Amino acid sequence: MTDHQVILHSALGSGLLKSLSEQPLYDLCRVQVADACYLIDQCWLRIHRDDINKDLAGMKDLGSMCIQTMIHEESIFQYASTDTTARLAHWVRMYSGYYSVSERDAHAGYIMACAVKALGALASWMQIADQEAWYHVSEPPTDWPKDLYCQFVAMQVDPDKYIEVLDQYTLSLEPITSLLCLNNDELRSIAVRAIDTVARKKGGIISGMERNDEISLRDAAIVKQGRHYRAAGMSKRNVATKVHAWLQREVAKPPKQRPDWIALETEKPLTRKSVETILKRNLVL
Structure with a gap:
C-alpha cells in the first residue's frame, strides 16, 4: 500500500x-x-x-x-x-x-x-x-x-x-x-482558499529569509569592523563604542551612499549594547 x-x-x-x-x-x-x-x-x-x-x-x-x-x-x-x-x-x-x-x-x-x-x-x-x-x-x-x-x-x-x-x-x-x-x-472555493493561504505563508517565509540575510550581512560588517579595530591594537573595552560610532555614521549617510548591507528602511542604528552582543557572539570581544 x-x-x-x-x-x-x-x-x-x-x-x-x-x-x-x-x-x-x-x-x-x-x-x-x-x-x-x-x-x-x-x-x-x-x-x-x-x-x-x-x-x-x-x-x-x-x-x-x-x-x-x-x-x-x-x-x-x-x-x-x-x-x-x-x-x-x-x-x-x-x-x-x-x-x-x-x-x-x-x-x-x-x-x-x-x-x-x-x-x-x-x-x-x-x-x-x-x-x-x-x-x-x-x-x-x-x-x-x-x-x-x-x-x-x-x-x-x-x-x-x-x-x-x-x-x-x-x-x-x-x-x-x-x-x-x-x-x-x-468544493472549489475551499481549495482556492487553501491555495491563497499557502501563498501568504510562503510570502512570510521568504520575507523572513530575506530579513535573516540582511541581518547576517549587517552582523558580518560589524564583526569585520570590530576585528579591524582589534588588529590595530585597540583595547577590547573601547571596541564596542568605536564600532557603534562607526555604525551610526554609516546609517546617517544618504541612502545612495550607504553600504549594501544596510537595509533601505533602516532609520536608526543598533544600540551600543546590541553591537556589543554581536561582537561577543562572534568572539571579537
Missing part, C-alpha cells in the same frame, strides 16, 4: 488528523493540514448526502472508487484537462472502474484524491525533516519533553525545502481550481 493510500484509508476513518498532529513539525503545517482535511471531509459528506440510502457495500465501493481515483489522478487530469467536453466524471469512471457513480460523486472523489496528495506531500516532508534533524547523532533522544523535541526539529528545518513542500501542496490542489468542469463546484 502506498503512502497516499494509507493516508486515504486513514482519512476515511477517524485517525488522520490525530496521526499527523503527533508529528514534531505539525505546528508548521497545522493550517495546511486542517484545510486539506476539511476538503476531504466535505467530499466524503457530499458522497454520503447524495444518497443517504447507500448500503454498506455501496459505501465501500465509493471508498474504493476514491482510492482508484487517487492512484490514477495524474492520468485523469491529463485527459480531463484536454477534453473539450469537460468529462472529468467520465475519466474518473474509466480509471476507477466504477461506471455507475454519479457526476457529483465522481467529482468529489477526484477532489478528495487531490487533497490526499496534498496531505501526502506534507506528511512525507514532516517525516523526512524529522529524520534529517538527527543525522548528527546515532538516534533521536527519547527522554526530551515533547515541546523541546519539536522546537529543536523546527530549528533544523531548511526554509528552501519548507517552501518546496508548500509548492507541492499547492500543485496537488491546483487541478481542482484549473479544471473548467469544477468551476461551479462548491
